[in-house]
Amino acid sequence: MRAAQRSDVSTGLRSVSMAWSLFMAGVAAAQPVALQAPGAFDAIQDRQERSRALFVEAGKVLQSPRCLNCHPKGDRPTQGADMHPHEPWVVRGADGHGASGLQCTTCHQAANFGPSNVPGHAMWHLAPASMAWQQQSLGQICVQLKDRRRNGGKTLAQIQAHMARDELVGWGWSPGGDRAPAPGTQEQLGALVQAWIDSGAACPAP
Amino acid sequence: MPITLNVNGAAREVDADPDTPLLWVVREDLGLTGTKYGCGIAQCGACTVHLDGAPLRSCSAPVSAAAGRKLTTIEGLSSRAAKAVQKAWVELDVVQCGYCQSGQIMQATALLERNARPSDRDIDQAMAGNICRCATYQRIRAAIHAASKQLSA
Numbered sequence: 001m002r003a004a005q006r007s008d009v010s011t012g013l014r015s016v017s018m019a020w021s022l023f024m025a026g027v028a029a030a031q032p033v034a035l036q037a038p039g040a041f042d043a044i045q046d047r048q049e050r051s052r053a054l055f056v057e058a059g060k061v062l063q064s065p066r067c068l069n070c071h072p073k074g075d076r077p078t079q080g081a082d083m084h085p086h087e088p089w090v091v092r093g094a095d096g097h098g099a100s101g102l103q104c105t106t107c108h109q110a111a112n113f114g115p116s117n118v119p120g121h122a123m124w125h126l127a128p129a130s131m132a133w134q135q136q137s138l139g140q141i142c143v144q145l146k147d148r149r150r151n152g153g154k155t156l157a158q159i160q161a162h163m164a165r166d167e168l169v170g171w172g173w174s175p176g177g178d179r180a181p182a183p184g185t186q187e188q189l190g191a192l193v194q195a196w197i198d199s200g201a202a203c204p205a206p
Numbered sequence: 207m208p209i210t211l212n213v214n215g216a217a218r219e220v221d222a223d224p225d226t227p228l229l230w231v232v233r234e235d236l237g238l239t240g241t242k243y244g245c246g247i248a249q250c251g252a253c254t255v256h257l258d259g260a261p262l263r264s265c266s267a268p269v270s271a272a273a274g275r276k277l278t279t280i281e282g283l284s285s286r287a288a289k290a291v292q293k294a295w296v297e298l299d300v301v302q303c304g305y306c307q308s309g310q311i312m313q314a315t316a317l318l319e320r321n322a323r324p325s326d327r328d329i330d331q332a333m334a335g336n337i338c339r340c341a342t343y344q345r346i347r348a349a350i351h352a353a354s355k356q357l358s359a
Contacts, residue, residue: 087249088335101317101324101332107248107263109271115227116247116266 035060035184038195051202058163058192059138059204066172066182070126071133077126078134081180096126112176119175123168128152142203156197164190211272213238214282224270228262229253231269232279240280240308244337251336254309255279261316263335280308287318290353298349302340310336314350322357324350 036057044050061067069078075092076085091099098104109120127133130150133141144150145159154162163169164186172182182189196202210219213236220235227246232238232255241264244252248266255264256278257271283292291314294300301307310333317324317332324332329350338346 088251088337089331090334091331099328099331100320101261101313101328102335103260106254106261106335107266109267113227113266113268114225116263118248118263118266 032181033060033064033183035188035192037188038191041195047199048202051196051199052204054192054196054199055142055202056138056204058189058196059141060183061172061189062133062141063138064172064182066175066179067169068134071131072126073132073134073136075129083134092126092129096128098125112174114177117177119171119177119179121168121171125168137204137206139204139206143206146201146203156201160190160193160197163193209269209273211236211269211277212275213277214279220269222269224273225268227265228255228267228269228272228277229264232264232277238279238281242305242308244306244309248335249337250306251309251313252306254312254336256312256316259316259319261313280312283311283315285315285319287322287353287357288315290356291315291318291349293356294349294352298345298352300342300345300349302338302342306336306338306340307342310338310346314346314353317350318353318357323354 038054041050041053041057044053065078065081065083069080069083069086072078077090077092078084079086090102090104093099093103098106104124104126107118108124109118110122111120112118113120131144131152133144136144146156148154151159170186173186175181207224208219208221209224210217211231212218213232218236220231222231222235229241229243229246232241233243241255242252243265244250246265248263251263253263253265254261256262256276257267258275259278262271283289288311291311295307295311300310313333313336317329321328321332326347329347333346333350
């Protein structure tokens with residue numbers, strides 16, 4: 001086979017391979033990620049170990065892009081499954097609702113909007129800087145969650161209520177458009193966090 | 207379905223599906239074509255209007271969001287800040303092709319109505335969502351500063 005023909009064949013194969021990878025990635029992205037119920041961890045005899053395992057399971061939600069994108073380190077949110085910097089450049093502002101001249105509500109409305117593919121919720125805003133989760137390990141997030149100086153003064157019960165019932169948190173499971181929802185359901189997350197608390201709220205290693 | 211809007215101070219009724227992007231209603235039902243379609247995905251700012259005085263990307267809001275609220279388009283700007291912005295834009299010859307400029311003016315006006323003396327950083331942060339392919343950014347910045355001086359005079 002001449003060199004030009006070999007080149008054509010290999011280019012063609014690369015294209016097919018890339019198309020297949022994209023297809024499979026699309027298939028993978030479309031599959032919702034399940035969360036195990038607290039009962040699945042009953043077999044772990046050691047209470048602390050069971051508690052840590054429950055938090056690791058809840059961590060599938062906490063460290064999903066749907067949550068991390070609005071818990072950034074620094075002033076700029078990220079977006080997308082790949083968590084690239086939010087386009088356009090927007091900042092936290094004084095209270096997490098954006099700079100005074102470019103608030104989140106300039107673009108983000110009370111509900112997801114199909115024609116523009118812009119996600120929305122009535123309470124759209126960033127978590128405070130003290131609740132930055134990006135670039136933190138799950139163990140560090142766990143310690144941060146329990147620290148009342150950094151979690152908005154919440155008790156563990158209030159943390160559980162926030163995870164289980166807060167409506168903006170709940171948006172993570174109904175993100176609209178082509179955005180993958182957070183794993184499981186908000187109810188399942190609430191149950192895992194409750195079970196974690198009931199087993200002593202132990203944190204994974206930092 | 208019929209929806210009544212308050213557009214530039216006047217009541218206007220349109221017959222539109224409540225989920226229709228506000229931009230389409232502004233341009234096609236109301237005939238106010240000063241507001242532009244640039245991208246349709248809230249990435250360019252050409253569609254910026256004011257809703258109750260706050261900037262809004264009209265491509266990303268349903269017309270139902272404007273019902274019962276005060277909608278202002280580029281055709282209807284009349285505040286002191288708006289006049290200062292328009293004067294500065296003319297004096298500094300900001301415009302090249304003009305396509306982005308109604309959005310730029312709407313956004314700049316909203317900034318100055320909130321912060322009459324914006325710093326360069328404030329301008330960066332407020333205007334970051336308004337793109338200009340002719341790259342008139344330096345003139346936009348200078349015009350905002352000039353308008354700010356006018357407002358403080």
